Amino acid sequence: MGFSSEVINRGNSIQFLDLDRSVILTNNAAPDSVRDRVPLSPPCSLFSGRGEWRDCCCAPLIVGNTQVLRVVACVLFLLTCLLFTPLSAAEPPAVTRLTRDGRFKQRPVWSPDGKSLLFSQHTGDNKIMILQWTGENVPVQQLMSAVKLPQLDAIWSADGKWLAWTKVEQTPGQGNLDLWVSLADGSEPHLIAGNTAGLSHEEWASWSPDGKRLVFTSTFEKNQELYVVDVSGENRQRLTNDPAFDVHPHWSPDGKKIVFATSRWGDFELAVLDLATSTVTRLTTSRGLDDYPVWSPDGTQIAFTSNRDGNFEIYLIQADGSDPRNITQQPGSDNFPGWSPDGKVIFVSNRDNRFDLYQTTVPLSKPAF
Amino acid sequence: MLRWGRIRTLDCQGRSRRAFLHAGSLAALGLSLPDALRMRATAADSSPPRSMILLWLWGGPSHIDTFDMKPQAPQEFRGPYRPVATNVPGIEVCELFPRLARCADKYAIVRSLHHDTNDHGIGGTVGLTSSTAGGASLGGIVLPGQLKPTHGAIVSRLRGFRPDIPSFITLGGNLTQGRRPIRGEGGGSLGSLYDPFRMDYEVDVGVKIPDLDLIPGLNSATLNSRQDLLAAMEQLPQRLDQSPSVQRLDQFYQQAFSLLTSGKARKFFDLDQESPAVQNAYGHFRFGQCCLMARRLVESGVPFVQVNWSSTVEPVEDGGEGGWDMHDRNFSIMQDRHAWMLDQSVSALLNDLDQRGMLEQTIVMAVGEFGRTPRINPKAGRDHWEHCYSGLVAGGGLKCGQVVGASDALGERPAARPMHPGDLAMTLYGQLGIGTTQLTGVGLAPPGEVIEELL
Incomplete structure (x- = not known):
């Protein structure tokens, strides 16, 4: 060696x-x-x-x-x-720790008004639930506590009125995850993407900026691909068709592109799908896994997770894939990045030996336009 | 009833020359050469008896995504992960295991395990007893033959009872598939006396002792903190006297409960006795802290500790406890949770045992009931695959820093040195001082052939 x-x-x-x-x-x-x-x-x-x-x-x-x-x-x-x-x-930006319970978390997402934070957490009895955080000294609340089945990965619509989230429909089963939409308080839930004919997983939704459609991943037609669907649940349309995995899509703030992770070039790399031309452009070429991309509020940058330096860190790149920057730089695992409306980066990290939410203390992007 | 004398005679870990001579005479009557060689080595060794920690990866991890990667295979087989070099030239593991890559000199990878069933229940019985006999399928069909004892029960039987601590402890609940308990976790033909004493650990709760639930008014829900546990232990003697439930418990459990009231036992179970650095190294999640508990138990003289990754095979997203049965979303779960948990906890255990000078005397094995299909299914998952899978063994005088056996180009079948779980069991029994003589002495047949490459 x-x-x-x-x-x-x-x-x-x-x-x-x-x-x-x-x-x-x-x-x-x-x-x-x-x-x-x-x-x-x-x-x-x-x-x-x-x-x-x-x-x-x-x-x-x-x-x-x-x-x-x-x-x-x-x-x-x-x-x-x-x-x-x-x-x-260079020195990574300072961060603040938002939670201290230490349980495993995933996909933190800020409400558009920046007042509330949703994330999925694995509870002590090995379930996944969606929790709502509204301040460091305020107890987190479970969203949709009446739903006993596992729920995960909620995300707000751009106007903050709606949520999309994933629910496990059949337990124990083998992966029957469906996509649901509800009002922001979890009420009036309705199924928008599921598979009643068999087992498949519809998950990891992202709203179009106008709130009319969602992009998500599904194995409905075999293999994991990107799809879009109207918020009514109608007009489901397949966006990608590749033998590799296409996962974790996120809609750009201008509504024109979707960034996602794909294994079509070997390991997971980031790519952008231009919705007008249906062309896929590769954004990263690192050795290692690049995953969980999220557009910054102003659409100029993308935050993502990468293990290109050996452990999982949060990176930023420009929208064209240039100028990769490691903004975490610590030996623990940093994953599931997101952005606050004012441009701070939030993520899950075990840097203090437990899994909690951390956020940069300064904005790394301009606010949404 | 406990037959101390007989058990001591059978226990070749007495390591006396007399024991060797005894074995030698039996060899002339038909003992295998490896048995005799091992007995000789054992007799010449004055070190304390070895212990074993079995890390049971319930649900069946993919061999392709862990310790037997196939980067040259087509995309639908190899998946999105790449192999990384380890600190042993020529050995590679999955890139999701950076810590295990740094300590590959401390373990051996067995890449050609196989058996004949793709049912979790029966596969579990095979993995834990080396036989399908008495195993129950998902549909509830019980296979013919008397259920064999599991590894820990055999060790417990041949090491014998100790008054101060159980010989076989399982960290985790009963293993299930489809919410139906599997068979083969206990004493089997040796009797329930050799069933495991069960404990568990839960983040934010601490040590859990399910058998305490048998005492009225005392259950795991009341054990909300270390202080609660200690308080419960303080009250145990009185409760033991008063509880009719406890009166019905057999001698094994009474011994175990007695154990819980001793100050020494409290130290075993109290992870706060470990420095924060050590606790952090193992990871603050259930399996990691159970690995730390296993080290403490072995350090305290428990000869066999089994750590169950989960009780259910299903991942959390399927309503389970986070098992390895990833028919779908295999890669998300591997990447986000299972891989780093396994990487952190197992590497911490091996390094900790090594730094404490315990690795030579402690066998560690990490394996599931089978592997997963080399070909990725349409749900981004992998299904059951019993035809070829991998296991990891370490310590206990085993020859580490090597790969034993090989799979074919796609990881579908053994390409060299096919090995049955019984072969692995027989090899590890040997390192524990249990050979054909000891097994037949308690009415058990050798489960397989010794894997000489590991010795």
Whole structure:
């Protein structure tokens, strides 16, 4: 196993990627035989006072042969490096912890007015329920507590009046998940996508900005594909048709595109479906899993989960897939990103050894237009 | 009644030369060579008897998505995950297991397990007893033959009772499929005396002891905290005297209840005795903390601890407790929950045992009742697959840092060294000092052939 010089500085530890990016070993966790083989980049020989200038990391920019020129060139080079260092190597944004019960959670979504938060939580008796959070010192409430079957992954319509969510229809069964819509308080539920003829799962809905349709995934016609359906439950239409998995769609704020994760190129990568042309454009090409994409409120960025550096972190990319930035950078697992209406990123993390909701303290996107 | 003397005689973990000579004489009467070799090694070893932790992955994990990846297979087989290198050159595991990748030198992967049933109930009976005899299918049909004892019961029978602690503890409830209990979790032909003593752990609740439910007024719902548990234990002696239910309990359970009243036992069950760093390393979810409990129990002298991943095969989305039976949404569940839970808890257990110098004396096995179909089904899931699957074994003097057996290009059938769960059981029994002699001595046939590559 060889190691590249790709070194990720992660606070107090350093991680090394092997040549095919297939494993990450921290300097503390790596066995001696591996640590010994890690070719750490030597410190700048100019500043360390060792070696010749040709050994210096900034040797390519050194044009003179005097000590002064060497020092100036070296400083300029380092400043240049700092200037163009991507955010992934910079300090991640500060976060605040919103919950403290530690139970496993998924898919936190803010209400459009930013006053209420829904997420799915695994309860102590191994059920999934949808909970509503309205403040750090306010007890969370179960939404639709009268429904005894497992429910998960609720999401608000853009006007905040409606919810779409998934309910497990048959238990114990083998995956009969259906998509329901209700008023925001959970009342007046009605089925909009299900399969009465057999087992399939309709799940992970996202509203169109005008609130008239939803995109979701289904195995109704075999394989996991993207579909859209009217909020009335009519006009179900298949959007993708590929032998791979197409999962976790999210509708863009302008209503023109849908970002989703797909395994059509091997592992999970992000792609965008242009609804006008039905063309699919690949957004990411990382080795590792890229999943759970969510548009920022202003539509210029996409937050997603990736294990491209070895564990699951929250990344941001521009809408065209450029400029990936790791905004979490910690050894725990960060997953299920979402956006607050004012542009903060919320996610689930076990960074404090339990699973809770965290949110950046500063907006990383402009508010919705 | 407890037959201490006989049990001690049968227990070759006494590790005396006399025991070896005894075994040698039996070898001349038909003992297998591996038995004799193992007895000799055991006799020369003055270390304490080995224990075993069985991590029972109920529902059947996919071998393709865990320890036997097929990156060259067509998309409909290989799935979306890639293999990653481990700290042992040449061994790869799924990318969802970064921690296990860093400690592959501490375990061996067996990639060619197989048997003949794709029913959870019967598969569970095979995995836990090495035989289909007496197993019950989903439809309730009981197969012919007398139900065999499970691994823990055999160890319990041959190690014998201890007055201070049960010999066989299962962390988790009764295993079920379709809400019907399976058969093969207990003493079987050895009798209910060798059934497991059951405990469990629940996040935010702590240790749960289902048998306490038998005492009027005391049930798991009242045990809301560690303080409640300790308070309940304080009251147990009085309750034991007064409760008619308890009076009906057999000697095994009375012993177990007595155990719960001792200060020593409280220490076993109190995970707060562990540092936060250790608790965190195992993960604050049920299976992780049960793995920590298993280590504490083994450390305290329990020879066999079984940790059930769940009681039901079904995932939470199917109304179950989060089992591995992922006929649909296999990849979402793997990625979001099961993979990292298994990765964190098993790697923490192995590293913890190693750092405490316990790994050599503790066998760890992680396996389910079967694997899952190499070909992905139309529901983004994988179905039952008994023809070829993987297991992970570690510690206990086993030769680790290796892969034993191999599956074919698609992971459908063993390509080399097919092995039955009984072969694996016989191998691990041997490391526990249980050979053909001991098994036949209690009326049991050897369940399989020793896998020499693991020794």
